[in-house]
Amino acid sequence: MTTADESVARRELEKRAKAEGRLPPGQSVTLKWPILHYGSVPHFDEEKWDFQISGEVEAPVKLSWKEFRALPRTEVTSDFHCVTRWSRLDNRWRGVLFTDVLKLVAPKAGAAFASILAEEGYTANVPLADLLRSGVLFAFDHDGEPLTAEHGGPLRLVVPHLYAWKSVKWVRGFMLLDHDRLGFWERNGYHEYGDPWKEQRYAGR
Ligand SMILES: Nc1nc2c(c(=O)[nH]1)N[C@H]1C(S)=C(S)[C@@H](COP(=O)(O)O)O[C@H]1N2
Ligand SMILES: [Mo]
Numbered sequence: 001m002t003t004a005d006e007s008v009a010r011r012e013l014e015k016r017a018k019a020e021g022r023l024p025p026g027q028s029v030t031l032k033w034p035i036l037h038y039g040s041v042p043h044f045d046e047e048k049w050d051f052q053i054s055g056e057v058e059a060p061v062k063l064s065w066k067e068f069r070a071l072p073r074t075e076v077t078s079d080f081h082c083v084t085r086w087s088r089l090d091n092r093w094r095g096v097l098f099t100d101v102l103k104l105v106a107p108k109a110g111a112a113f114a115s116i117l118a119e120e121g122y123t124a125n126v127p128l129a130d131l132l133r134s135g136v137l138f139a140f141d142h143d144g145e146p147l148t149a150e151h152g153g154p155l156r157l158v159v160p161h162l163y164a165w166k167s168v169k170w171v172r173g174f175m176l177l178d179h180d181r182l183g184f185w186e187r188n189g190y191h192e193y194g195d196p197w198k199e200q201r202y203a204g205r
Contacts, residue, residue, distance in 0.1 A: 006031060017089055022079060024196035030086040035150045038184065042119035042170050044154050051155075052173035053104065056111035061104050068155070069140075071096040078135050078160035080167070081196040093158050095139035098131045110178035116157055119170040124183035125192065126159060126166055128176065135160045138171060163194040163201070 001009065014029040023029065046065045054060040074097050080088045107128070114131055116124045130136070139158050140147060147153035152169025159166040165185045186192050191200035 013089065017079075017087075022089065023087060024081055025199055027081055027085055027087040027196065030088055033088055033151070034082070034086060036082060036084070036164075037169055038122065039120050041149045044149065049154070050172065052117070053101070053176075054173070055115075055175035055177050056108040057176055058106040058108065063104075065154070068096070068138075072100050073140075074100070074137060076135050076137055076158070076160075078158065080158075080160065080164050082164040083190065083194070083196075083201050091158075092141075092143045093137060093139040094141035094144075095137045095155070095158075097134075098136040098138065098157075101138060102132075105176075107176055108178075111176040113177045113180045115175045115177060115181050115183065116166075116168045116171060117173045117175060118168045119172060122168065122170070122184050123181075124157075124166045124168050125180055125186055126162065127180070127193075130159065130162065133161065161195070163190075163196050165190060166194055 010029055010031050013031070014023065017023040017029055049065045051063040051068050052060065073094060075092060075094045077090055077092050080091050112128055114126050114128055116126060136157075136159050138155055140153075140155060142151065147156060152171070155171050157166070157168040157171045180192065182192060186203070189203055191203055194200050
């Protein structure tokens with residue numbers, strides 16, 4: 001496609017998405033897939049990698065890469081909305097549903113929030129109820145290809161109904177909490193919840 005064809009295709013897709021009520025306010029459709037994160041792309045070492053579930057659970061769990069890969073897989077298609085105003089439609093994600101991972105632990109009665117943990121100390125806070133939604137998964141693959149390191153490979157969280165900073169790349173586990181603990185971007189001025197349909201971009205707005 002030429003650049004001109006591409007911009008026509010993009011605008012057509014955007015018009016259709018708007019008509020279908022799939023484009024949150026203030027967003028525009030991108031055909032590309034931008035790469036956005038704080039810090040550097042971490043190196044993946046299968047031997048050192050683990051996935052830890054801790055906090056408000058009866059017994060914490062630690063999985064190796066092999067153990068995580070052996071969990072049941074599901075494919076989910078969803079739209080992805082970044083707070084910087086681009087949306088990428090119809091992403092085909094394949095991985096392990098959050099609800100399937102949660103089966104590995106017994107959450108305590110007070111568990112109501114999660115702090116998602118990633119390489120290099122990146123975190124994001126998400127209410128547990130949001131993580132139980134059917135489109136939320138830990139993804140290995142995107143559109144039929146293994147996730148590249150730049151896009152969060154080997155494993156990222158996908159929370160399609162919240163702004164994409166909650167879709168934590170290079171995820172290494174989560175901690176269940178009885179209170180909300182702000183994550184990296186949330187401490188740096190982003191909204192604590194981040195609903196794109198309500199334009200919850202920044203804290204206090
Ligand atoms: N670990 C980590 N995950 C992250 C981020 C980050 O800085 N670190 N940035 C978030 C933001 S703001 C966005 S828009 C998406 C971008 O994902 P992409 O680079 O695959 O498009 O990743 C999210 N996940
Ligand atoms: Mo973002």
